[in-house]
Amino acid sequence: MTQKLVVIGAGMASGRVLEHLFEAEAGFDVTLFNAEERGNYNRIMLSPVLSGEKTYEDIVTHDAEWYEANNVTCHFGTHVTAIDRAAKTVTSTKGTVAYDKLLIATGSAPFIIPVEGKDLPGVITYRDLDDTNAMIEASKSGGKAVVIGGGLLGLEAAAGLAERGMDVTVLHLMGHLMERQLDEAAGFLLRRDLEKRGITVKCRASTAAILGTDRVEGVLLEDNEGLEADLVVMAVGIRPETRLATDAGLEVARGIEVGAQLQTSDPDIFAVGECVEFDGQLFGLVAPLYDQAKVLANTLMDVPAVFTPKELSTKLKVTGCDLFSAGDFASGEGREDIVFRDPARGVYRRLVIEDDVIVGAVMYGDTADGNWFFGLIRDKTDISEMRDTVIFGPAYQGGAPSDPLSAVAALPRDAEICGCNGICKGEIEDAIAAGATDIGALRSQTKASASCGTCTGLVEQVLAVTLGDDFVLPTAQPICGCTEMTHEDVRRMIKSQELKSLPAVWQACDWKTPCGCHVCRPALNYYLLSDWPLDYEDDPQSRFVNERKHANIQKDGTFSVVPRMWGGITTPDELRAIADAADKFAVPTVKVTGGQRIDLLGVKNEDLPAIWDDLNKAGMVSGHAYSKGLRTVKTCVGTDHCRFGTQDSTGLGIQLEKALWGSWTPHKLKLAVSGCPRNCAEATCKDIGIVCVDSGYQISIGGAAGMDVRETSLLCQVPTEKEVMDVVKAVTQSYRENAKYLDRIYKWMDKVGLEWIQEQITDLDTRAALVERFDLSQTIYRKDPWAQHVAKPDPYEPLATLTLEAAE
């Protein structure tokens, strides 16, 4: 007989229970209540949603189809108000339903510190999607945010808000951040990294009151310091949500008390997740919740199962802050420490040892070996044999070489890889043997790396170790069907083997086709001319038509012609020449572009040299509106006219365009210079943007406003125009030398990291060398291609013109 299972709360724990039940076809008729207006989503991933790296759609675990397929009756946005244990019914705002078995999964509620002003508009907590959306909305108008609480959740909120442009201060009651997971030294490194992102951290800061009349205006600390705030996020902790259970007369301590089968004091009522208390313990991380879910599903299906809490490890989901902590790392009698520090790299490792067993580990900066240490803690491994080298990680044990993969190869089968889902290396290996040979398949079959995602790299390494040569990292695709080699491989070959022609590359890299294809030839041509500017001669036949004909092909085979307007400045004479050309060549469309210049659309192939000649004679050159190269430098009028301007933005833009034009880059390159932070030239969505301030120039990179929209990241601030020129040339050259063909700067930056780029340009010797190489390349390429083609117009003319008479 089908039993009626009523579930209160659609979170990650109850979601996992349902998955187990449906997979086992346990035959429950499920009714699901959720106070939120939606079903189960991956709550751990709210931080990436807040920071903008993911969207809600990316983190949905169960969509409407899933519920429908499993015949779940859903009541979302519906509060359950009472449980009647005698009648075995649940009453909600929508009516009463009966149950055979009831599952309480009400999760937790944020702890609100009882201070004046806690209910003001603008004070929010951080638990669910609505909170996340409220923060995203609040961050749109910028301003100042105060985050109360320097634990996992508070710091993820702070990093997300800072990423979205708010001026963020974190208040933390204790002496260092994340004191439950980190020791003081790691807490310091974390603080330093957060401060580098512009987040202010105040420790030993106790909140006295939240100030404001109609909405929040500030925070007052116990020591009477006042902080302005447009948004206050309270993230001081959570407490189990137990009100329903208490009202129903179930046994409740801090959480709803359950036994090892997750049964409450009523045999037909179960509880799972953050709302439960087992053996005096509460649970806030996802791994034990998933363990509970498995045990509970088995219990419901009458399969014997026992829940036992395990050692836990923690990671922070803030990009660029790698920390790992596990076990107990308090110092004490009989405990010894092994500490490793590399201050230059910001790496810190500390192991706490008791009786030759590691009982705690804290790592910061390089956490790749975290799971190995976690295994040693969990298994209580005797480390006396390897004590001298244990701090360096698995790669240094047993004389094995320091290959990054050997660390993973050395892990035993029961080593945990995915902490969230409790997936061991052995389970992943088995799934691989059963045919799951890529990360996507592994994720769907084992759930490894499917929750918080921080172990994706590890799972890939297990794939690599298990499959050996058959494994191809998803990021390392060959350029095209002509070769097995990746862009990076080929570029390395071009430099190290001094390959200076297309045939040399094809030969040395074992190309499978005689002369490449439309995918690889433009890439190779770019790499060669960028790496060997003096030796390699550009091959027009390996270029896309736009770069071969120096005009943009249109859908009807005509072309568009865009002359350069330096920094967006033109003259009446230039405008007259453009108007005359448009008349003379019957140009059907004249359009002003987003890059501050004029586009003549619909010019016939054979007219191109003649129209260029006319424009050349009026002093204009190609605008390279068609190139993977410098496009435009957009400017505002700056100090010339604007009452807010702080520097000569137009003049600087013109200087930059005159220095950079004609250069080829992996993808198009757009710049802008704004004369003040009002940013009228929209510099912060360009590949390279300069915002002038009173004290100098803020140079930022990696913006985009196309298929992806991205704000630039600050590279550096410099005091003089000369330094702007050098930094921009150096960044451009580094991008030219290192990026994959067709990667814009933001994609390149995502791969190498902003910090690496900063190192390139802050080291003055490296910067000067980059500038020198850029200038050398420009001696070849800073030339007007239109003038060159006007002199040799043959390719634009027909090879022959046949009339029928002539043919006869």
Added chain:
Amino acid sequence: MSNWIDIAALDDVPQRGARLVKTLHGCVAVFRTAGDEVFALDNACPHKNGPLADGIVHGKAVTCPLHNWVISLETGQAQGADEGQVTTYPAKISEGRIMLDADFLQQRSVA
């Protein structure tokens, strides 16, 4: 009986490149491969009439510049998953000159 006419010198078309021959009934693209073979095809991709002469020539194929259809120069057929046919015309090299067959070009106007 072929009716070959002399169009131009082979070197007037770059290797891995193409040039156009205008006729009263539209343009024919004359391609030259890296191996110095010549092919003549209608200058219109079967997909959206893209100008094939502006494409990248690789092996004995050309990639249309509009949407990257790859067309065989030998057969005029679209390669890979795409389906379509471009009309081809006899072409040859004779003593360093490119020759096209006038009869075929004329039939084209009738078709």
